[in-house]
Amino acid sequence: MKDHVNSFLEYLQIEKNYSSYTIEFYKKDIEHFILFMKEQSIATLDDVEYFDARLYVSSLYEQQYARTSAARKISSLRSFFKFLLREKIVHENPFILVIQPKKGVRLPSFLYEEEMQQLFDSCDDSTPLGKRNLALIELLYATGIRVSECANIMVDDVDFEFSTILVKGKGKKERYVPFGIFAAEALESYMNNARSLLVDRSGHRSLFVNARGGPLTVRGIRHVLNDVMKKASLSGKIHPHMFRHSFATHMLNNGADMRTVQELLGHTHLSSTQVYTHVTKEHLRKTYMNSHPRA
Structure with missing residues (x-):
């Protein structure tokens, strides 16, 4: 067996x-x-x-x-x-007719644009670690990439000429993801003025560096985000995927089409992206209920 x-x-x-x-x-x-x-x-x-x-x-x-x-x-x-x-090891599949329990729709939690701004403002970019933190959250929000994908980014994967990053996603699939001017400025400042001061003697090529000079891991990113959250005086716990959720939600709220968001997120199936329509609809419903005089 x-x-x-x-x-x-x-x-x-x-x-x-x-x-x-x-x-x-x-x-x-x-x-x-x-x-x-x-x-x-x-x-x-x-x-x-x-x-x-x-x-x-x-x-x-x-x-x-x-x-x-x-x-x-x-x-x-x-x-x-x-x-x-x-492989002809068994003569039938006993689970083929077993009905799977329906999954409850769990809406992704996200940060509002005002909350995102608070996070950006809380980063002290006068220090090397502050520049790294700002570049990290700007990039996560600008691209919607997974934290595991972010931890695997190498210096050579960043293309400032075309404002894109080469991302290695699930199943070793690669995709190019664009980033905007705010992320570009934060990345350039970090890479030109901070990364060389942080990286250890091994001279590794990981884009993001931890306080000891080694590559910043997924766990390390989670620690950085929680620290930034505390400094921003935002209530509640932050988890890395909230930046991905915020990216998708804000894109759809501002008129992006579903297929584009699907491609940017690296989703194989459109159904994975459609969950964000529930978030945007819920956001519209709450806004209506709070704002309309006869809601």
């Missing part, structure tokens, strides 16, 4: 080109189901039937798994058994 799992994980890595982060989730989901098989005395993967799959789903609800987590586990196992069926 372990060999079959490893073969599937190799298939995800080599043929599907999934990230190690995604593959780890698949592995955990399959291991969780194998534990269930042992509890139910199911000897082999080929012995799993539709009834067993239904029983497993029921056990997820009994353990009070969130709908999103249950849906992910079902999807992982459906893909796993599809692979096993293709």
Whole structure:
């Protein structure tokens, strides 16, 4: 059974080109189901039937798994058994007819334009770290890139002539993302006057540098953003994706079309981008309810 799992994980890595982060989730989901098989005395993967799959789903609800987590586990196992069926290891896919629980629509949280301005104003760009912080948040907001993508940007990926950045996204997909004049000015100031003062002796080419001189990691970016949030005296916790959400929401609020935003965000499916229309509609509804005299 372990060999079959490893073969599937190799298939995800080599043929599907999934990230190690995604593959780890698949592995955990399959291991969780194998534990269930042992509890139910199911000897082999080929012995799993539709009834067993239904029983497993029921056990997820009994353990009070969130709908999103249950849906992910079902999807992982459906893909796993599809692979096993293709390899003729099993004779049927017991999860093919299992109905996934509907996911609740969770609206992305975002910062208003006034709040974004407070963040920019809170950065003291008279110091090297202050210049880095301003360049970081300007770039995140200007491009809507993921924090993991931001952490992987190299100095040579920035093209000031065309105001674009080469971004390595999910599944090793690359795309060019434009940035505006505010981000350009902050980046130039940081790269010309601060980065060389921060970088360590290794001379690495990562664009953003931490206080010790090494590459700024995703965790480090999260720490920087929380620190900037405190200095800006904004209430609530900030998370890195809020810049991505704010980028998409503000673009749509100001008339950008859905397809353009989809391409800029690097979304494979338009449905991933459409969630932001719910945010903009909710924003319009709240504005109307607060402003109209007979709302």
